[in-house]
Amino acid sequence: xxxxxxxxxxxxxxxxxxxxxxxxxxxxxxxxxxxxxxxxxxxxxxxxxxxxxxxxxxxxxxxxxxxxxxxxxxxxxxxxxxxxxxxxxxxxxxxxxxxxxxxxxxxxxxxxxxxxxxxxxxxxxxxxxxxxxxxxxxxxxxxxx
Amino acid sequence: xxxxxxxxxxxxxxxxxxxxxxxxxxxxxxxxxxxxxxxxxxxxxxxxxxxxxxxxxxxxxxxxxxxxxxxxxxxxxxxxxxxxxxxxxxxxxxxxxxxxxxxxxxxxxxxxxxxxxxxxxxxxxxxxxxxxxxxxxxxxx
Numbered sequence: 292x293x294x295x296x297x298x299x300x301x302x303x304x305x306x307x308x309x310x311x312x313x314x315x316x317x318x319x320x321x322x323x324x325x326x327x328x329x330x331x332x333x334x335x336x337x338x339x340x341x342x343x344x345x346x347x348x349x350x351x352x353x354x355x356x357x358x359x360x361x362x363x364x365x366x367x368x369x370x371x372x373x374x375x376x377x378x379x380x381x382x383x384x385x386x387x388x389x390x391x392x393x394x395x396x397x398x399x400x401x402x403x404x405x406x407x408x409x410x411x412x413x414x415x416x417x418x419x420x421x422x423x424x425x426x427x428x429x430x431x432x433x434x435x436x
Numbered sequence: 437x438x439x440x441x442x443x444x445x446x447x448x449x450x451x452x453x454x455x456x457x458x459x460x461x462x463x464x465x466x467x468x469x470x471x472x473x474x475x476x477x478x479x480x481x482x483x484x485x486x487x488x489x490x491x492x493x494x495x496x497x498x499x500x501x502x503x504x505x506x507x508x509x510x511x512x513x514x515x516x517x518x519x520x521x522x523x524x525x526x527x528x529x530x531x532x533x534x535x536x537x538x539x540x541x542x543x544x545x546x547x548x549x550x551x552x553x554x555x556x557x558x559x560x561x562x563x564x565x566x567x568x569x570x571x572x573x574x575x576x577x
Contacts, residue, residue, distance in 0.1 A: 293451035299547055301514060301573075303440035306476060311440075313479065313573075315516055315545045322539075324524045332451050358539060362446060364460050371468045373510075376549065379535040381556065384549025387510055390462045393444055394546040395530065395538025407536070423446065423458070 293328045295319040295425060297360070297393060319425050322358040329358070333424040336366075339374065344412040347420075348396070353428040355398040361409060362423040364391040367416065374418045377410040396424075437472040440464045440575060442512065442547060466577040467509040477501050477574040481518070487565045489531070493574060496554025502574060507553040511576035515558075516545040518569040528568055529561040539563075540570075550574065 298316040321327045339345060348361065365374055367388040376383045376392065379402055386392060399407045411420070442464060447457040464473040477493075480501065484490055493502045493513065505511050517528055519542035527539040530546065533556055540546060540560075550558065562568040 293448055295446065295448035295451050297545075298445045298447075299514070299545060300443045301440070302443075303438055306438040306440050306472075306474065306575075313514075317544050320521070320524065320541065322524070322541075325521060328451075330451065332456075334456075358541065360538075362444070362458070370465065370470050373468070378532070378537060381532050381535040382551045382553075383532055383537070384512075384551045385467070385508070385510060386549055387465060387467065389460075390510075390512075390549065391442070391444055391460050392546075392548045393446075394548050395540055395544060397529070397536055397538045399536045402535075421458075425451075 293330050295328055319360055320358065321427050329425045329427055331426050331428065336421045339411055339413040339418040339420060341413045341417055344410050346408040347411040347422065348409040348424055350398040350400060350406045350408045351430040352400060353430040354426055355400045357397065357427055359396045359424060359426040361396045362391065362393045364421045365389065366419040366421060369416060372415045372418060374420065375412045379407050380405040438474050439472050464512055464575050465510060473575045473577055475504065475576050479571065479573045481569065481571050483567060483569045484562065485565055485567045487562050489559055489561045491557050491559050492572060493558040495552045495556040502552065505552040505574060505576040508551055509577050511550045511552050511574060512547065513550045513558060513572065513574045514545065514547050515540065515570055515572045517542055518571050527563050528570065531559040531561065532556060
């Protein structure tokens with residue numbers, strides 16, 4: 292098993308009248324375990340053209356009802372650039388230049404009208420993103436040739 | 437304007453042949469600008485003892501803690517499941533409206549953008565009716 296940690300620090304010296312600093316660290320464990328770390332990782336960098344909503348991370352039976360974690364960072368530097376992140380046709384929100392997200396992901400394969408792939412669409416300019424998926428298994432496709 | 441930053445570090449010494457460490461800091465700006473976000477719900481803590489669906493942040497309402505969040509901008513939400521991990525089977529399902537995003541097990545956290553449009557509530561459903569404690573905050577314009 293692997294040991295992977297994710298730490299967040301939120302801080303501001305002037306949003307409130309006193310300093311704000313919040314930090315949390317988590318271990319990325321498998322579903323239903325007390326301390327067994329996820330062992331599989333996909334780490335990508337991609338250019339997302341504007342004008343189309345793409346499946347960034349496709350749904351998969353192997354990812355259903357399980358503990359997976361997703362990190363996405365928009366590497367663009369123009370502050371007007373953004374990407375919409377959606378799941379099951381619901382927009383979660385927008386990542387602007389330099390923004391990142393980290394969230395759990397559980398494919399809901401029971402949804403009848405849409406799939407639970409994580410979708411992305413770029414606006415203003417093409418988007419350069421980096422993303423990671425920590426997971427416990429992929430549905431591998433049998434070679435067709 | 438305020439300067440608020442969110443930093444993430446993901447690291448592992450043994451998930452791959454070489455150690456990985458990914459770190460990024462986002463400064464929280466209003467949509468399409470380099471002006472810092474200046475509003476927050478503050479840090480909240482919510483305890484429930486139910487296995488039913490619970491609304492954490494209500495999108496599009498004219499009252500409530502998220503009433504001033506402007507939809508389709510650059511709001512960000514932090515949520516942490518404050519419970520112990522226990523035996524690893526207790527979690528909360530985090531949902532956007534009726535769509536499941538994923539599971540936060542005890543000790544897990546998440547940080548996501550939020551469209552905050554009408555009806556796009558952030559909700560959670562505990563896996564059982566024992567006490568569940570979440571911490572959360574929203575930064576918005």
